[in-house]
Every structure is written in structure tokens, then in C-alpha cells.
Amino acid sequence: MPLSLRTKVFLPLLILMALLIGYLYWGWMPQSLSNIERQYKGATERHLDSVVEGLIPLLLGRELDTIYENFDALLKKNSDWISIRLADSAGRTLYPLENTPSPESAANAQNVHILIKQIIYLNMNLGTLTVEIDHTPHLTAWKKEFHHAVAVMLAVIAVTVLSIGIVLERKVVQPVKALKQQAHALAQGKFGTLNLEAGEDEIGRLVDSFNTMKEKLAMSYNLLTQSEEKNRAITTTANDAIIMMDENGHVSFWNPAAENIFGYTAEEVLGKYLHSIIVPDRYKADYEKGLRYFSETGKGPVVGKTIDMAARRKDGAEFPVELSLSALQMKDKWHAVGVVRDITQRKLAEARILASLEEKELLLQEIHHRVKNNMQVISSMLRLQAGAVKDKNYITILNDSQNRIKAMSLIHEKLYQSKDLAHINFNDYSVDLTEELIRSYGADSGRVTIKIDSENIMLGIDTAIPCGLIINELVSNSLKYAFPKGRRGEVLIFLTKINEDEFELIVSDNGIGIPDDIDFRNTESLGLRLVTILAENQLRGTIELNRTAGTEFRIRFKEIKSEKKA
Amino acid sequence: MKRNLILFVVFILIFPAAAILSIPGVKQRSAYAGDKVYTIGVVPQFEQRKLYAIWEPIIKDLEKRTGIRFDLRSTLTIEAFEKAIERGDFDFVYFNPYHIVQVHDKQGYIPLVADKVPLRGIIVVRKESAIQSPAELNGKVVAFPSPNAIGATLLPKSDLGQLFHAAVEPLYVKTHSSVYLHVAKGLAEAGGGVEKTLQEQSEEVRSALRIIYTTRSFPSHPVAAHPRVPGDIQEKVLKAFLAMNDSPESAAMLKNVPVTRFIAVKYEDYAVMSSWGIEKYWQPVSGD
Numbered sequence: 091m092p093l094s095l096r097t098k099v100f101l102p103l104l105i106l107m108a109l110l111i112g113y114l115y116w117g118w119m120p121q122s123l124s125n126i127e128r129q130y131k132g133a134t135e136r137h138l139d140s141v142v143e144g145l146i147p148l149l150l151g152r153e154l155d156t157i158y159e160n161f162d163a164l165l166k167k168n169s170d171w172i173s174i175r176l177a178d179s180a181g182r183t184l185y186p187l188e189n190t191p192s193p194e195s196a197a198n199a200q201n202v203h204i205l206i207k208q209i210i211y212l213n214m215n216l217g218t219l220t221v222e223i224d225h226t227p228h229l230t231a232w233k234k235e236f237h238h239a240v241a242v243m244l245a246v247i248a249v250t251v252l253s254i255g256i257v258l259e260r261k262v263v264q265p266v267k268a269l270k271q272q273a274h275a276l277a278q279g280k281f282g283t284l285n286l287e288a289g290e291d292e293i294g295r296l297v298d299s300f301n302t303m304k305e306k307l308a309m310s311y312n313l314l315t316q317s318e319e320k321n322r323a324i325t326t327t328a329n330d331a332i333i334m335m336d337e338n339g340h341v342s343f344w345n346p347a348a349e350n351i352f353g354y355t356a357e358e359v360l361g362k363y364l365h366s367i368i369v370p371d372r373y374k375a376d377y378e379k380g381l382r383y384f385s386e387t388g389k390g391p392v393v394g395k396t397i398d399m400a401a402r403r404k405d406g407a408e409f410p411v412e413l414s415l416s417a418l419q420m421k422d423k424w425h426a427v428g429v430v431r432d433i434t435q436r437k438l439a440e441a442r443i444l445a446s447l448e449e450k451e452l453l454l455q456e457i458h459h460r461v462k463n464n465m466q467v468i469s470s471m472l473r474l475q476a477g478a479v480k481d482k483n484y485i486t487i488l489n490d491s492q493n494r495i496k497a498m499s500l501i502h503e504k505l506y507q508s509k510d511l512a513h514i515n516f517n518d519y520s521v522d523l524t525e526e527l528i529r530s531y532g533a534d535s536g537r538v539t540i541k542i543d544s545e546n547i548m549l550g551i552d553t554a555i556p557c558g559l560i561i562n563e564l565v566s567n568s569l570k571y572a573f574p575k576g577r578r579g580e581v582l583i584f585l586t587k588i589n590e591d592e593f594e595l596i597v598s599d600n601g602i603g604i605p606d607d608i609d610f611r612n613t614e615s616l617g618l619r620l621v622t623i624l625a626e627n628q629l630r631g632t633i634e635l636n637r638t639a640g641t642e643f644r645i646r647f648k649e650i651k652s653e654k655k656a
Numbered sequence: 657m658k659r660n661l662i663l664f665v666v667f668i669l670i671f672p673a674a675a676i677l678s679i680p681g682v683k684q685r686s687a688y689a690g691d692k693v694y695t696i697g698v699v700p701q702f703e704q705r706k707l708y709a710i711w712e713p714i715i716k717d718l719e720k721r722t723g724i725r726f727d728l729r730s731t732l733t734i735e736a737f738e739k740a741i742e743r744g745d746f747d748f749v750y751f752n753p754y755h756i757v758q759v760h761d762k763q764g765y766i767p768l769v770a771d772k773v774p775l776r777g778i779i780v781v782r783k784e785s786a787i788q789s790p791a792e793l794n795g796k797v798v799a800f801p802s803p804n805a806i807g808a809t810l811l812p813k814s815d816l817g818q819l820f821h822a823a824v825e826p827l828y829v830k831t832h833s834s835v836y837l838h839v840a841k842g843l844a845e846a847g848g849g850v851e852k853t854l855q856e857q858s859e860e861v862r863s864a865l866r867i868i869y870t871t872r873s874f875p876s877h878p879v880a881a882h883p884r885v886p887g888d889i890q891e892k893v894l895k896a897f898l899a900m901n902d903s904p905e906s907a908a909m910l911k912n913v914p915v916t917r918f919i920a921v922k923y924e925d926y927a928v929m930s931s932w933g934i935e936k937y938w939q940p941v942s943g944d
Contacts, residue, residue: 154841155833156703184841187860 095266099258103251110247114240119233126232127201127225134205134223142207142219145176149209149216154184161185172202172222179215201225265293269300281308331430335364337385337423351411351432353404368401370408388417388424398433410437451511458506465499490566490617493530497523497562501554514554517544520583523558524565531569537578538569544585547593552650556628557585557595563617564597564643572601572641579640591648598642610635693725694885697746699737699755699877700730701831710912717906721896724889734802734830741765748893750879750913754806756926758938767878767926768890769897769918771852777811777871778854780839781846783864790815790846790869794822799835799844802828803939806929807850808835811871814934833857840864852876856914872932875925876915894920 093101141164148157161174176185183189202224209216268286275283281304288298325332325345331352334343341364344356352359352368359367365377384390396414403409412431417424469492476488500523504514524540527533549557565581573579584596604610610618621643625633631647698711707730715728729746731737741749744763753775756765779798781787787796793816800809803826816822827844829835832853839847840861851870854862879897881890897918900906910918 152827152829152838153703153831153834154829154837154843155831158833158837159703159706178843182842184843187837187840187864 096259096263099262100251100255103254107244107247107251111240111244114243119236119240122236123229123232127229130225130228131203131205134221138205138207138219138221142209145209145219146211146216149178150211157185158187168223170224170227172224174222175220176217177220178217184217201229261289261291262293265289265297269297272300272304276304276307279311281311328429329431331428331432333364333428333430335426335428337425339363339365339381339385341367342425343427348430351403351430352401370400370402373400384417384426385424388419390415390417393417393426398437401430409434412436454511455506458502458511462499462502462506465495465502469495469499489530493527493562493566494559496526496530497558498555500526501551501558504554505551513548513550516547516549516554516557516585517542519554519558520544520561520585523561524581524583527562527565527569531566533569537576538573539580540565540583541580542583544583545587547585547587550649550651553629553647556624560595560621560624560643560645561597563621567615567617568597568599568601568641572599572603574602577601588646593647593649595645595647596642597645598636598640600640603637603639603641604635606637693727694747694889695727695729695745696748696750697729697731697737697740698749699751700732700734703831704730704732710909713909714900714906714913717900717903717909718893718896721899722889722892724892734804738804744882744884747882747885748879749882750877752804752806753875753877753926754804754810754929754934754938756878756880756923757930758804760923760927764883765880766883766890767880767921767923768894770878770921770925771876771913771915772917772919773852773876774873775807775850775852775876776873777807777815778849778851778867779812779816779846779869780836780849780854780865780867782839782842783866785845785866787845787868789820791820791822793820793824793846796824796845797827797843798824799827799829799838799847801830801832801835801848803937805848806874806934807871808832808848808853810934810937811874811932812848812869813937814932815869815871817937818933833861836861836865852914874929875921878921878926879918 141160144160145157148154148160157176161176165171165174174185175183177183202222205221205223207219207221209219265286272283272286275281283304285301285304286297288294288301325343325347328345328347331348331350332343332345333341333348336342340361341359342361344354344359348359349355354367365374365381369377380390380392384393392413392415394416396412398410398412400408401411410433412433414429416427418427419425472488472492472495476485476492479485479488500519501514504519504522505511508514520542524542528535528538528540561583565583568581572581579600581599582596584594586594586596588594608615608618611622613619622633625631625645625647629645629647629650631645634644636642636644696715698707700707702710708728711728715726718724719726726748731740737751738755740746741751741755741759742762744759749765753770756767759765779790779793787793798812798816800813803809809826813824813826816824824846827838829838829844829847832849835844835847835849836854836857838844846868854865854867879893881893898920900910901917907917910916
């Protein structure tokens with residue numbers, strides 16, 4: 091049975107008081123009385139010794155009257171002396187006058203003691219003094235004193251205990267009771283109670299702390315209430331289902347949107363096993379496994395992620411949802427909060443977009459294909475035209491134009507062959523382009539070799555066409571002029587990405603080099619002017635010529651972003 | 657400051673006066689007639705404290721009545737007292753009637769007053785004692801207060817020897833009361849006393865005793881003056897003692913002596929004892 095604070099305080103005090111009373115009455119008082127009796131007996135013995143000393147001259151002088159006067163006076167003065175008997179050495183009674191019975195006969199009474207003193211003077215036995223003393227009056231007086239003292243002590247203790255009790259009642263019990271009532275009110279969310287009056291003592295400080303705590307708690311409670319109202323408003327008005335699940339997989343929160351999406355009311359699902367309600371059967375095994383791991387660690391493959399998945403409505407119909415799953419820990423238990431969005435409409439829209447995209451890709455592919463075909467027709471027409479022309483200069487012009495159209499045609503070919511129809515692998519393109527040029531110029535591939543390295547860089551059509559034309563012009567020049575008279579050599583084409591969005595195209599050969607008097611910017615050669623125009627105007631880059639060993643052009647540019655056409 | 661000065665002057669005046677008054681005798685000079693202090697010796701009939709308790713009030717009363725200063729004296733033993741009166745140590749003396757006869761030749765003490773009731777010696781035995789006649793005390797232990805007590809020792813011993821031819825074994829026990837107690841407790845077969853002191857004993861003691869013999873009567877203990885004391889002083893003392901008879905308070909004090917009533921006496925009243933043949937029983941005090 092729980093004990094009240096009052097009982098806890100008073101019970102030890104009362105027990106202490108009872109023990110004290112017990113000790114005083116049955117321990118201390120008898121012991122003290124015994125000591126007092128012993129001391130009194132000792133004092134009487136000493137008194138008798140003095141009496142004996144005084145008797146010696148009286149006995150020697152036979153002053154029996156003086157002896158009688160003294161003994162009478164002693165008996166009168168010492169009320170607890172019952173009798174005195176003085177006998178001479180022969181045993182004759184000298185005192186009292188009347189021969190009374192021997193005092194030993196009365197010695198059986200309680201507290202009555204017989205003291206016997208031999209009166210010896212110079213080895214001469216003068217007689218025997220026998221005194222019968224009743225300690226009862228003396229001890230009774232002391233007992234009365236003790237009882238009085240004990241009563242006073244008990245009264246003092248009782249008053250002390252009562253005072254302590256009153257002080258405790260007023261200073262501890264009542265404030266603690268009031269605190270209890272206030273705490274009870276707090277537990278019921280009643281923060282409007284008046285603050286308790288705080289004293290200066292420890293309890294007062296406790297009350298003061300409680301008042302402060304209550305105020306802070308009220309503030310926190312208000313904030314919490316506001317937050318809860320806000321959360322409730324959010325979760326109530328949210329379009330997405332917000333579901334909370336405990337560590338055992340049971341539903342602990344189910345907002346109205348979840349009711350709308352899944353068809354279950356909160357009453358129907360709260361406390362139920364979540365996975366048996368909304369998860370399609372084919373995923374249940376995986377969910378079970380994931381739940382066990384989650385319960386132990388708070389982790390899982392989808393925790394902290396947003397995934398698309400299938401869910402099941404109350405009517406059994408499956409539908410796509412987007413699930414954002416997070417974990418939170420409460421009281422050392424892991425809980426999962428899932429925000430579920432019905433993405434049925436989005437999925438339908440995505441499907442429609444995808445279909446449209448595929449259609450456009452096919453269309454674009456067709457366009458590139460037709461552009462490439464048209465360019466090939468143009469190229470073929472130029473080739474036929476060149477065959478009909480006798481003048482070599484015109485033939486060269488027509489061939490160069492044919493090569494330029496091929497270079498562009500090859501890009502469209504690569505584009506419709508590419509996956510995204512917007513970028514081409516420039517390395518593949520360069521290889522095909524240079525093979526075509528070697529074939530076009532009838533170059534001996536064993537005498538002049540072309541090395542290409544463009545790190546599989548993908549370029550958009552707006553960048554690839556100028557680059558392809560530049561390579562076409564520079565490689566054509568190398569094949570035409572750099573290796574005269576059967577000179578062997580090689581042409582190098584490097585395309586590297588020198589930083590985040592900048593490229594460097596190097597086209598070089600180890601041929602005879604461009605004569606020093608030719609300024610590639612102001613030359614009559616259409617090819618070199620075209621290169622400069624393409625590099626600087628089309629690509630908005632820079633171009634450098636290095637004549638140290640053969641010919642080396644370095645062109646730096648950034649990829650041109652396609653601008654949406656209106 | 658002024659107040660302190662006044663206090664100082666008062667102190668200066670008071671201090672010598674107090675010093676003078678504190679000298680012994682100064683105060684008395686103002687109360688008593690002369691510087692002479694007369695000694696008055698009382699025979700140690702009782703234990704000293706009791707004796708002083710009886711006599712000090714009487715002496716104070718006497719001083720008031722006479723304007724004479726007295727110095728109360730006694731001795732621890734009767735023997736010592738006898739020596740003292742033989743030397744004439746006391747100016748006044750209250751003593752054994754026969755002493756006055758004994759020291760008459762040497763000191764010549766002059767009897768002034770004595771109790772009007774004459775003394776008669778007695779011989780007592782225990783009430784249940786088989787002894788009926790003093791003659792039966794021959795060879796027995798008989799208690800006496802002191803060897804030279806006239807009524808309790810000398811007269812009984814004299815009569816036992818001369819009239820009853822009984823030779824007793826004396827046992828001196830200091831006082832009359834002690835004699836009676838010795839007899840009552842069987843420590844002596846008989847005891848010598850005087851009627852007056854037996855009457856002063858408690859009923860318990862008296863009822864335990866039986867008188868088997870009474871001697872002839874003789875004047876009681878006198879208050880006597882040494883011849884060196886001036887006659888006017890003797891006269892004053894005589895009158896004062898006689899005047900005490902008329903004062904209930906004084907009479908009450910005298911009863912403790914015991915004195916029923918003082919009367920004026922003369923040496924001749926005591927001189928008759930010298931013819932009783934008790935001298936041979938007198939034991940002169942040896943030494944100083």
C-alpha cells in the first residue's frame with residue numbers, strides 16, 4: 091500500500107518517540123534508579139562510617155545518653171532510616187531502649203537494606219551498629235522526579251513532533267498537494283490555473299521551478315497545439331496520402347487523402363497490418379523482408395527515396411503511385427512515414443509524351459535521311475558535272491564542293507543513325523570522313539596515314555558541321571599539298587576537351603608545310619579562308635597555325651547550343 | 657563631577673567611623689557598663705552543644721539584666737571542671753553543691769542563688785530487677801555519673817557503704833541520663849542519680865526503672881561568685897537571677913538547666929554537708 095508523505099514523515103518520528111519512551115521507561119530509568127540506589131547506599135555507608143567514628147569516644151566514655159540523643163536525632167533527621175540497633179561486644183543491645191526484633195526480619199521488604207558496621211577501636215571490638223534503611227521513599231521521590239522529567243521530555247518531544255508536523259504540513263505537504271493538483275491539471279492540459287505562491291525555502295524554489303516549468307510547458311503546449319493544428323491542416327488538406335506505420339507494420343496514421351486514394355477510412359485501417367491492405371500480393375514477400383530490416387535498423391532500399399510503384403485500392407484495383415518514404419525514431423522504435431501520390435494521370439501523360447517523342451524521332455530521322463540523300467544527289471550531280479568539265483581547275487572546284495557536301499551529308503547520315511538524333515560520335519564521323527577524302531583524292535593509304543583520336547566526344551549538329559568542314563578542308567589540303575612527289579607522312583586529327591565546355595581540335599601533318607609567305611587569313615585559297623571563317627565566325631573560337639614541323643592548326647571552341655526555333 | 661565629589665566626601669566621613677565601630681569592644685562599651693568581662697563556668701552536666709544551647713540564652717538574659725559582660729565557659733569533663741574551680745578559673749560558677757564545700761578553703765566561692773527544690777540522691781534498678789534493697793547491691797556494678805557528684809555518687813556511695821555495708825563496683829558513665837540508660841539496658845545492676853534528673857528522663861526511661869533508695873535532701877546546684885568579684889557585681893547578678901523567676905521567658909530558659917525557681921542561698925546552707933562523712937568518697941582531681 092503506498093504511504094502518504096505525511097505518514098512517511100510521521101511514522102519514523104512516532105517510532106522514534108515510542109523507542110525513546112521505551113528506552114526511557116525500561117532502560118534509562120531503571121538503570122538510573124539502580125545507580126542512584128547504589129550511590130545512595132554508598133553515601134549511607136560513608137555516613138555510617140562517620141557515625142561509627144563518632145560512636146567510638148562515646149562508647150569508650152560510656153556516654154549512652156549522648157548516643158541515644160544522636161541516634162534519636164539521626165532517626166528523626168533520616169526519615170528513611172527504619173531503625174538503629176547498637177550492641178556492645180557482648181551482643182547486648184545498647185540502643186534502642188526497647189528490645190525490638192532483629193532488623194533482619196524486615197529486610198525481606200523491597201528496597202529495605204540492612205547495613206551492619208563493626209565498631210573497632212585499636213583492635214578492640216566495641217560493638218556492632220546495625221541500621222535498617224528503607225530506600226523506598228528516596229527511590230519513590232527519584233521515580234517521581236524521573237517520571238516528571240520523562241513526562242516533560244515526552245511533552246517537549248510531542249510538542250516538537252507536533253511543531254515539525256505543522257511545519258511539514260504547511261511547508262511541505264500542502265505545497266506538495268497543491269503541486270500534485272496542478273500537475274494533475276497539467277496532465278489534463280489545463281494550463282490556466284493560477285501560479286502557486288513560492289516561498290524562500292527549498293519547497294518554495296520547487297514551487298517556483300514548477301511555475302516556470304508550467305509556463306514553459308504551456309508555451310510549448312501552445313506551440314505544439316499550433317504545430318499539431320498546422321500538421322493536421324496539412325495532412326488533412328494534402329492531396330497526397332500520408333501514412334504512418336509502426337515498427338510492426340501497423341498503420342498508425344491515415345490522412346483523408348489516403349482515404350480518397352485507397353478507399354479505406356482511417357477507422358478501417360488504423361492498427362491494421364499495412365502491407366496486407368495496400369500492397370499487391372506479388373510484392374508482399376519483398377515488403378516483409380524489408381520491414382524486418384527496417385524495424386531493426388530504420389534503413390531500407392527505399393527509405394529516403396522517392397519511387398514509383400504499384401499499390402492496391404480497397405476494390406482490389408492496382409494503380410501506380412509515387413512513394414516518398416522516410417524513417418523516424420520514437421521511443422527507440424522505428425516508424426515509417428510514406429507520402430503516396432496517385433500518379434495514374436501522370437503515367438498516362440508520360441506514355442502519351444513518349445509516344446509523341448518516338449513519332450518525332452522517326453520524323454527527324456527521316457528528315458536527316460532525306461537531307462543526306464538530297465546531298466548525296468547533289469554530290470553525285472557535282473561528280474557528274476566534274477566528269478563533263480575539261481578544265482582541271484573547275485574539276486578541282488567541283489571535287490572540293492563535292493567533298494564539302496559529302497562532309498555535311500555524312501553528318502546527317504551519322505545523325506539519323508545516332509540514338510538521340512541530335513549528337514554524333516565525332517571520332518566515328520572523322521574516320522568515315524577521312525576515308526572518304528583519301529578515296530576522293532586517290533591518296534595512297536600506305537604512303538600517307540591518318541590518325542584520329544577524339545575520345546569518343548559527342549557533338550551536336552551545330553558544332554559538328556563546322557568541325558567536319560574544317561577537317562574536310564585541312565585534310566584535303568594535306569592530302570593535296572603536304573606530301574608531294576611520293577613523300578610519306580601522316581595526318582593527325584585530335585579533338586580533346588580541355589575544360590568543362592571548351593574543346594581543342596588539332597589537325598596537323600608532317601608534310602612540307604605551308605610556305606611562310608602565305609597568310610592563312612588572307613590567302614586566295616578558299617579552303618583556308620573557309621577554315622578561318624568556320625573557326626572564328628561559325629564556332630566563335632580561335633585558330634592558330636604552327637609551322638614548326640609541317641603544318642599544325644589548333645582551333646579552340648565551345649560547343650554551340652542549339653537555339654529553339656520559334 | 658560635582659556628584660562624584662560629594663560621594664568622595666561622604667566616603668571619607670563614613671570610612672573612619674565604620675573603622676572605629678568595627679573595633680571589638682567599642683560597640684559593647686556603649687551597651688555595657690564596664691570593660692570587665694566576667695567568666696562564668698558551668699559544670700558539664702550535658703554534652704557541650706546541649707550545655708551551650710541551654711546556658712547561652714540565660715547568659716544573654718543575664719547580661720541584659722545586669723549590663724555586665726559574661727564569658728560562658730565549660731570543660732569537656734567534670735574532672736577538668738573540678739581542676740578549674742580548684743584553680744579559681746571562673747569569676748562565677750554553676751557547679752556541684754559539694755564542690756563549694758570542697759574548694760571553700762582554697763577559693764572561697766560565695767553561693768548566690770540555687771534552685772529552691774532541694775536535691776535528693778537516689779539509687780535505681782531496672783523495674784524487673786530482683787533487687788529490692790541497696791544491701792543487695794554488694795559486689796554489683798553500679799553506674800554513677802562521675803566520682804564526685806554529690807547527689808548521684810557521693811551520697812549514695814556513702815549510704816551504701818555506711819548504712820547498708822554494700823561495697824559496689826562503680827561504673828562512671830559521665831551523666832545522669834547515661835546512668836539511667838545503663839541501668840535500663842542492663843549494663844549496670846543499679847545506678848546513682850537524683851530525683852530531679854530522673855524526672856527529666858523520658859517516660860520510656862522512667863518506666864523502665866525503679867527507685868530502691870532515696871538519700872537525705874541537700875541544697876541544689878548553686879550559682880556562686882568568686883570572692884574577687886566586686887560585691888556590687890555579685891549583688892547585680894544575684895538580683896538578676898532572682899528577677900528571672902518573674903519572667904516567663906527567663907523561667908522557661910531556667911527550666912532547661914533544670915531550675916524550678918531561684919532562691920538566694922548562703923554558704924552555710926552547703927556547709928552542713930561537710931559533716932556527712934562523705935569526704936572519704938571524694939576523689940581529689942589529680943594533676944593540674
